[in-house]
Amino acid sequence: MFSSITTSRRSLLRAAGVGALAIGTPILRSAHAAGPMKIGVLIADSGPAALFGPAQRAAAELGAAAINAKGGILDRQVEIVFADAGAPPAEVSKSAVKLMLSDKVEMIFGSHDSAVRQGVENVVKGKIPYVYTPVFEGDDCTDNVYFLGEVPEQELQKTLPKLLEFAKGNTFYLVGDDYVWARTTNEKAKKYIAQIGGSVVAEDYYPFGAPNKFESTVTKIKSAKPAIVLQTLVGGDNVNFNRTFADFNLSDDIVRLSCLLEENTLMGIGKDASKNLYSALGYFADIDLPQNKAFIGELTNKYGDKAPQQCTISKGLYDAFVFAAAVSARSKSLAAKEFAMAAEGLSFDTPSGPMTMKRRHTEKNIFLSRCDGTKFTIVDTFTAVPTQQSCT
Amino acid sequence: MESLLVTQAINVVYEVLILAVLVLGLAVVMGLLNVLNIAHGEFVMLGAYTAYTVQKAGFPYLAAVPAAAVVCGVIGLLVERFLIRPLRYDPFETLLATWGLGLLLRKLVELVFGRGFRSVDIPIGGSVSIFGEAYPTYRLVLMAIAVVVVVALFVWYARAATGARIRAMVGNPVLAEAVGIRTRQLARNTFVAGTAWAGIAGVMIAPLTPVEPFMGLTLIVNSFFALVVGGMGTVTGLFAGSTIIGGLQSVLSASVSPTTAYLAMLILSILFLWQRPRGLFPRP
Numbered sequence: 001m002f003s004s005i006t007t008s009r010r011s012l013l014r015a016a017g018v019g020a021l022a023i024g025t026p027i028l029r030s031a032h033a034a035g036p037m038k039i040g041v042l043i044a045d046s047g048p049a050a051l052f053g054p055a056q057r058a059a060a061e062l063g064a065a066a067i068n069a070k071g072g073i074l075d076r077q078v079e080i081v082f083a084d085a086g087a088p089p090a091e092v093s094k095s096a097v098k099l100m101l102s103d104k105v106e107m108i109f110g111s112h113d114s115a116v117r118q119g120v121e122n123v124v125k126g127k128i129p130y131v132y133t134p135v136f137e138g139d140d141c142t143d144n145v146y147f148l149g150e151v152p153e154q155e156l157q158k159t160l161p162k163l164l165e166f167a168k169g170n171t172f173y174l175v176g177d178d179y180v181w182a183r184t185t186n187e188k189a190k191k192y193i194a195q196i197g198g199s200v201v202a203e204d205y206y207p208f209g210a211p212n213k214f215e216s217t218v219t220k221i222k223s224a225k226p227a228i229v230l231q232t233l234v235g236g237d238n239v240n241f242n243r244t245f246a247d248f249n250l251s252d253d254i255v256r257l258s259c260l261l262e263e264n265t266l267m268g269i270g271k272d273a274s275k276n277l278y279s280a281l282g283y284f285a286d287i288d289l290p291q292n293k294a295f296i297g298e299l300t301n302k303y304g305d306k307a308p309q310q311c312t313i314s315k316g317l318y319d320a321f322v323f324a325a326a327v328s329a330r331s332k333s334l335a336a337k338e339f340a341m342a343a344e345g346l347s348f349d350t351p352s353g354p355m356t357m358k359r360r361h362t363e364k365n366i367f368l369s370r371c372d373g374t375k376f377t378i379v380d381t382f383t384a385v386p387t388q389q390s391c392t
Numbered sequence: 393m394e395s396l397l398v399t400q401a402i403n404v405v406y407e408v409l410i411l412a413v414l415v416l417g418l419a420v421v422m423g424l425l426n427v428l429n430i431a432h433g434e435f436v437m438l439g440a441y442t443a444y445t446v447q448k449a450g451f452p453y454l455a456a457v458p459a460a461a462v463v464c465g466v467i468g469l470l471v472e473r474f475l476i477r478p479l480r481y482d483p484f485e486t487l488l489a490t491w492g493l494g495l496l497l498r499k500l501v502e503l504v505f506g507r508g509f510r511s512v513d514i515p516i517g518g519s520v521s522i523f524g525e526a527y528p529t530y531r532l533v534l535m536a537i538a539v540v541v542v543v544a545l546f547v548w549y550a551r552a553a554t555g556a557r558i559r560a561m562v563g564n565p566v567l568a569e570a571v572g573i574r575t576r577q578l579a580r581n582t583f584v585a586g587t588a589w590a591g592i593a594g595v596m597i598a599p600l601t602p603v604e605p606f607m608g609l610t611l612i613v614n615s616f617f618a619l620v621v622g623g624m625g626t627v628t629g630l631f632a633g634s635t636i637i638g639g640l641q642s643v644l645s646a647s648v649s650p651t652t653a654y655l656a657m658l659i660l661s662i663l664f665l666w667q668r669p670r671g672l673f674p675r676p
Contacts, residue, residue, distance in 0.1 A: 223396040
């Protein structure tokens with residue numbers, strides 16, 4: 001009897017609570033609308049890409065500050081909620097759910113690998129705009145996801161023909177890490193290599209995240225004598241391979257093009273191992289554009305000498321804020337349909353120059369750089385390079 | 393084709409010897425003291441950063457060897473006194489403690505040097521012609537040092553009085569103490585020797601690998617597998633483990649593919665852990 005009374009009291013309380021919530025919701029919603037807009041930003045605080053973490057954080061903070069200074073998004077100031085994307089995909093997906101449900105973020109921006117992206121896409125399910133910023137393999141058309149990074153088609157279509165001017169022939173040796181980005185990039189590369197009349201002599205893939213040694217591949221390269229080594233190695237493997245390559249004295253005769261060689265990795269490769277090494281990316285921290293000067297200027301103002309080294313992986317997060325502000329100024333809403341319509345064909349200005357959103361990927365500048373010591377020298381700039389992606 | 397084979401053969405020997413150098417410190421501590429020092433890779437990493445600092449300061453590269461031995465030896469001494477000894481050299485407790493220690497060391501290095509890659513210049517450039525094939529000199533020098541060190545260790549352990557005392561302590565600690573062997577000091581010295589050597593190994597490999605706070609994590613994987621396969625506490629086991637793991641990796645990587653090589657090594661290590669956990673040449 002006693003228990004039944006408490007039960008009914010509980011259910012009464014619960015009913016009252018639900019009632020209060022139901023009444024309270026409209027009021028809450030309008031209060032919410034006037035308050036800051038929260039944006040979840042996924043960055044590598046841990047894991048193999050953790051070295052980009054501080055630079056990603058800085059770029060995102062600068063991006064938020066820049067658009068807040070111009071009134072924010074939909075007349076609301078934006079507020080960043082960071083989450084770690086360095087964990088396994090299942091863990092990061094949980095963080096994304098938490099961002100949406102308890103932090104109530106209204107957009108997610110992410111700079112992390114593709115496995116994590118697919119995990120996040122599966123839980124976000126197109127409910128809020130998800131802007132994915134780094135270099136990646138392309139061919140993803142998940143609803144309400146926007147891609148700001150370089151796809152292989154952009155990295156290679158214009159740069160490979162140009163690279164032939166520096167090489168002693170048109171034979172290619174492909175070496176990469178054994179995962180989706182490297183393998184897809186190389187498949188696409190083969191098409192462009194065929195177009196310029198070149199041929200692939202061999203390809204090698206190394207397990208991702210394993211303690212790799214590159215002596216055997218370098219020895220094979222020495223014997224195969226290709227004109228160009230096309231690399232899709234990342235991070236430590238990229239450093240390790242290129243140092244081994246130079247130790248075996250191959251850098252005088254063979255030109256190397258890396259599809260993901262940014263400022264930090266080049267520091268690791270070092271001045272003695274970077275001769276005849278090239279990189280094709282959508283951004284380098286030293287590019288001579290007024291937009292970039294302003295961006296690096298803001299960075300130095302805010303962080304001084306401790307400013308983390310920017311690169312294409314981190315700077316994309318700055319672009320994400322610029323992009324989201326530009327789209328919502330046009331769409332007046334973050335609803336999927338309106339956002340998509342406003343995004344298509346929209347141009348916006350970033351530190352690497354103008355970008356145009358087409359089929360949810362961006363046409364943009366691609367820079368071909370030569371390594372001089374531990375610095376990049378731009379040898380050619382290709383403007384508005386199309387993505388060849390077919391999302392609707 | 394023949395020249396390719398010659399260079400690939402040297403590559404195999406190189407990989408085996410480098411692995412032996414890396415395993416050495418771990419093998420001493422694990423095999424003789426039953427302490428699996430998970431932070432072993434971090435001591436190698438500290439050695440590499442010492443090399444970087446010494447080179448950056450303009451000192452000759454050889455100066456990094458004593459510097460790293462001192463840095464890692466002193467840290468090893470503190471760790472033994474305040475972590476390993478209080479945990480009574482218990483295998484499981486020290487495993488957890490050194491895991492935490494590894495985490496701490498990585499974060500400390502990150503605080504001082506940042507997360508980015510550092511590059512250490514090769515101290516001895518150029519290459520030497522072997523059977524008409526040029527091979528980088530520094531790698532050849534490393535191989536020579538590795539051979540000398542492993543052989544010296546073998547001879548010392550078999551003949552010297554300290555070797556005999558260590559064997560006595562390992563075989564029967566109570567009896568060893570009863571006959572006047574100061575086991576506490578001996579265990580401490582053995583542990584410190586292991587960490588100091590890890591530091592020197594770090595100096596040796598620093599010019600060849602990416603130097604970053606997390607480098608130790610990948611280095612310890614193969615070292616651990618080499619110990620599992622070779623067996624703990626014997627120099628023969630150390631050499632056998634390095635030869636099998638390093639050789640298998642190198643040969644399969646050159647002849648089939650690097651991913652297959654890695655897979656084969658994992659399968660072999662699992663088979664050993666499962667069917668022969670004491671390895672090929674364990675301490676009797």
